[in-house]
Amino acid sequence: MESAIAEHLKCPRTRHRRIEDDYVPPYPAWSARAAGAVSQVVMGYFGVQSRGAAMQGRACAALAGIARSFGLTDGPGHHDLTHFVDADGFDNMIAIAYWNDPAPFARWCATPEVDDWWQSDQRLDEDLGYFREIVSPRVAHYETLFNTPDRFEGVGVVMGGASGDIQEHAYWGSMRDRIPLSQTDAMVPSGVRAIVAQTAQAGRRVRVAGHEHLAMIRSGQEWADTRGQERTLYVDEMEPVLREGMEFLRDQGLGIGCYSNRYMRHLDAAGAPLEKSFGLSFWRSLADLERWAESHPTHVAIFGGFMRYVQALNFQLQLRVYHEVSVLKTDEQSYEYVNCHPRTGLLNGLA
Structure with missing residues (x-):
């Protein structure tokens, strides 16, 4: 197991992670890796x-x-x-x-x-x-997370490589801990x-x-490979709860720091919908996004539903999930x- 932060982006920490060094996540996950020559996407x-x-x-x-x-x-x-x-x-x-x-x-x-x-x-x-x-x-200002080590989405496709099984996931605060800038910066907006x-x-x-430090997240899922019980669980139980959370952010997000939210469906080259979707949202700060994720009823329901989903399937999923999170400088x-x-x-x- 390795850190989500690539070796060449590590530096002496002045801010602590939210886990101990011996933490072991309950299931594997991976981050995309860019070559050292890549400094900005x-x-x-x-x-x-x-x-x-x-x-x-x-x-x-x-x-x-x-x-x-x-x-x-x-x-x-x-x-x-x-x-x-x-x-x-x-x-x-x-x-x-x-x-x-x-x-x-x-x-x-x-x-x-x-x-x-x-x-x-x-x-x-x-x-x-x-x-x-x-x-x-810049590469120090974003992170990615995938539940599979291949078939990446979004920025992961152009980064060129993958990490090994990473440590910083499956706990509150892991999103922040995966961003290299978090080693030394609280990323407070101004x-x-x-x-x-x-x-x-x-x-x-x-x-x-x-x-300064406006936050952006793209968080998606693909259910094309699901079958039987897993497909039923996703379509009938998980997706409606996810949609409810996305619609809350779309309609009422400004009050909690979410500037914009879109719940989007992938299309093929002919314009037909694929069994892939994602939410894209812009936030006043990473902290606002974290507060919604950790405590708001709409996301607590999404997270709880996902945990019931993976436990019902004994963590053996055909559903592919991922996200990419950026904390942006003004000039970015x-x-x-x-x-x-x-x-x-x-x-x-x-x-």
Whole structure:
């Protein structure tokens, strides 16, 4: 068993872990490992927003165009296609892309095919909304966790490797303990979200600035390989409780520090839903996320349901679960919204 923190990211601790050195978790888990040359990654959320069946074809075509652009020189090493319907009834289709180096991302973003399309005034006249949420955490500022050592998701796909069985999981506080920065930094937030630029017509093209130590989590599951009792347990018992928690964060999250929450479904290349989903949320701080996870009834129900699930199956799961958590510096965040409604993403509570 090894630490979730890679050797080259370890440093003398000034802040303690929440476990003793002899702690043994009840089941195995793994973290993704990046090569030592990787110092920073890019996670890009490229969204298309529409409302009503009449707009779905145009929205799908726009998403397909974004996905095609990923094939250009310096495109991402991995991407997902996803969909959800938000609380205001808008369809949101998002292409999520990952780079293991900000330099090729910057070159890709500056290519005429990408930049001219994004900056064009035509984006304002299509009856569609668009957004780009770009976060680029340094490797010391994020962590990953998987219940399998292969078939990684998200940023894990572009990191290039896997840890051995890790120690820091299956206890409250393990998320923080897996982030290398936590060895010396409490990651306390400072500053506030703010609209820093918008066109004269409010709500058309808006840029939002994040603040220091804003937290972000993508937490997902795939049930495609489940069968029999396990599939019944997930579909009938675990997923409804998970959905309830996701909807609470979507509708009432601002009151507990959650700026935005999306409960999303993966799509295949033709736009059909896969048996994979995840929650994506932005938080004022890691501490706010931890408080919800440890004590709020909606997450206590999710965690309790998962523990009953794994115990009923004697920890032998075909369900794949994972998450990635980032605590972001101000300069690691960029959010821009075009024609989006005022509760979209980081606009929520500002516009």
